[in-house]
Amino acid sequence: MKLFTSLLRTPSFVLGFGLFFATLLFALLGPLFVHVDVSTRVGLAFTPPSRAHWLGTDHLGVDMVSLLIAGLRSSLYVGFLAGTVATFVGTLIGLYGGYKGGLIDDVLTVGTNLFLVIPSLIVLILLSSSIENGRSLTLIALIIGCTTWTWSARAVRAQSSSLRGRDHVSLARINGYGTLGIVLLHIMPYLLSYIFMVFILQTATGILSEASISMLGLGPYDSISLGKILNEAIRNEALTDGAWWAFAPAMVLITVIVFALYIINTSLEGVFNPRLRK
């Protein structure tokens, strides 16, 4: 409760949360107010914004607002799914390695570092291009999650290893708790706020990664995403046609979500970490 009130007094949190909440509302409630239809041509290609179609149409003549709402929904879905996977895998590996220490920790750290030096974007591109036909949104999210967990593993490992020598962990050990019990009951609760922050950052990373690979033309075959809108706009020369409405709103949306998540993360850090509060 006290945490919540102090969060509300942090301007950056209010701004970040407000922005994020607004985009979330736009994605969730948009379909209730606007008729979302991404498969019907409602006008000519690249029709400028008008009263009927607030943001004009794309190269096929499909309503841009509909495309944006659909794209935003998929981007958020990918972000949350990828963020969840990356946080889950990374947290488990980090908690376990950090607590165990010694050889197990060394092996896990080396493994994590190996994953870390492999540029995840290239893995994404290779994987995405090799599974041409089954490239669904969910699969892309899972691939992103499986290549970005390294970062959360490293972050959580550092924290977990600093807790491992604490008295309450020693007490839990001589109380007969096994490794799983200690990690889940005696280490993880102390890191929950930290893990939550990791999750927010991983979500932002997920959204950005999806946008990057979609823009390169390796996006999902079965749905529209913000990155895919950008890709279509570039491919169909919206830039040279001066059809800014075909790409600018999608760019703005991606920037706003990621920016909002980043500042939520920094403001949470200020509240959770008393050292930074001063």
Next chain:
Amino acid sequence: MSSPIFEVDNLRAHYLTRFGQKIQAVDGVSFSLKAGEILGIAGESGCGKTTLVSACMGLYIPPLHLSSGDVRIEGKSIIGMNVEQNRRDILGRKISMIPQGALNSLNPTRKVKDLATDMILSHDETADKRQVHARLRERFRKLGMPADDVLNSYPVQLPAGMKQRVVIGISTLLDPRVVIADEPTSALDVSTQKAVIRLLFELMDQGIIGSMLFITHELPLLRHVSNNIAVMYAGEIVEMGTIEQVIFDPRMPYTQALMGSMLSADSGHRDQKPVSIEGAPPNLAHPIQGCRFAERCPVARPDCKENQQVIRIVKDRQVRCQYAE
């Protein structure tokens, strides 16, 4: 004799909780210190020692509020200014606090000299960084510390005793007239404790600091450190006098109990069995009419709980007990 440099006059301070409850944590504390004097303050945890520190520094940050009384340094009151003004003009210059284990709570990624500079700059924005460094180096040398090594290391690289000495060096850099040492050695082992106390004496003897308030629950330590001792209980001073009076001939039953709980390493006194004081200090959220120690006092009489206790002079020392003699 010289006039007192630190005077605390009937100081009362309270906390206001969110539910409007008033907790009188410091109640009617008075004492004065002359140049070169060290007053020891003894008491259990929760007796108001820590509140007394903030109250004496004039640092009233809600929920702590001043109820009444005055604090004067060299005759000038430091009460009644806002926190910003106090931080700028009073803290560090006139009065400074040596906390326990302070270096552990600071940013571990910065070097000692940068941490020190930050602290000095927070009192004086115009200070020059290089001048501060030079001054620190000179001061640390003067106090017999390996200045360059210490200033260029990170807090984690220093042993606990050295950390505490660094904290002392930094908090007395602006030559404060009064220093409040709040349990400066309680986290240290006995040998390191001795080194820290030596440093404090050095500061006093070189005239870098004027006088000191030394707060601890270790009576044996106070016996060697201070000139006079004030025993605090539930926000009040219950007995105050010289070492001889308070340690070796206590009159207030609470002080007697404290002495009885003391362990002695000395072969002649080791066989006396120490006795703990049972029970806990009273809850100050409810006003207490009579003697605050009456609940735990082994020699309490029926009217102790009814009569408000005032300071009496018994055998040349102040005692807050109507039956002490």
Next chain:
Amino acid sequence: MPSEPSPLADQPLKFEAKNLSRSFGHGKKLVEAVKNVSFGIASRDIISIVGQSGCGKTVLAKMLLRLETPSSGTLSFNGKPIGNERDAREHWRSVQAVFQDPFSAFNQFFTIRSQLKSSFKLFKRKPEEEEMEARVDAALMAVNIKPKEVEGKYPFELSGGQMQRMLLARIFILRPQVLIADEPTSMVDACSRANILDYLMKLKQELDMTIVFVTHDIGLACYISDSIFIMHEGEIVEQGPPAQVTGSPSSAVTRQLLDDIPDVHRPWIKRGALD
């Protein structure tokens, strides 16, 4: 108060260490925390391990507790080498500990009572729910705390002295053969210190416990020990009954330790100019 030193010969040894060492790191950064120590701890004795911070006393205590593994040498408990049991819980059923900082020794996310109850995990057969509750209550009473006082409370809601007694209550539940007490009094007010020592004596007398008391205060050690080990830089430099160690110390380290304790009856340090 310290009883007569027990003759080691006719009593079985609880712990026996031969050339025990523990080092950390390697190469230039090698730190030898415990160097080649040998000792025996007799049943029902109170042994104090005394030394300055960093002397290796805590590492030694952790080896007895099986929380650290020796780098070399042997350490046996009841005649059997430590670390060979299939189940480490076997060891912890017999050897338990109280720690220096009672606040950090409990998990702040669970109530005290639930954490005390979790001690029953160690038992071979977990008692019935009602019996567990009754035994927790009894243990709380043994350390002079009314069960109602801590009902539903979390560690940060109690005072330091109360929390230290909670750690001791755990010991009254588990009733191990040996208790390792690592600086149990250093975070406690001077006036409750005697109290903690009394409980340790009670554990020895009523439950026949062997106690290993780790402290930096040799004066404190004298009060309750049957024998004192003085440690310095990883080695045991002196050992013997308290009267001998404090009365006629043979090592300079012991003399220094004795000298450094502030005591009201002895000179300690003097101030230069003013005295």
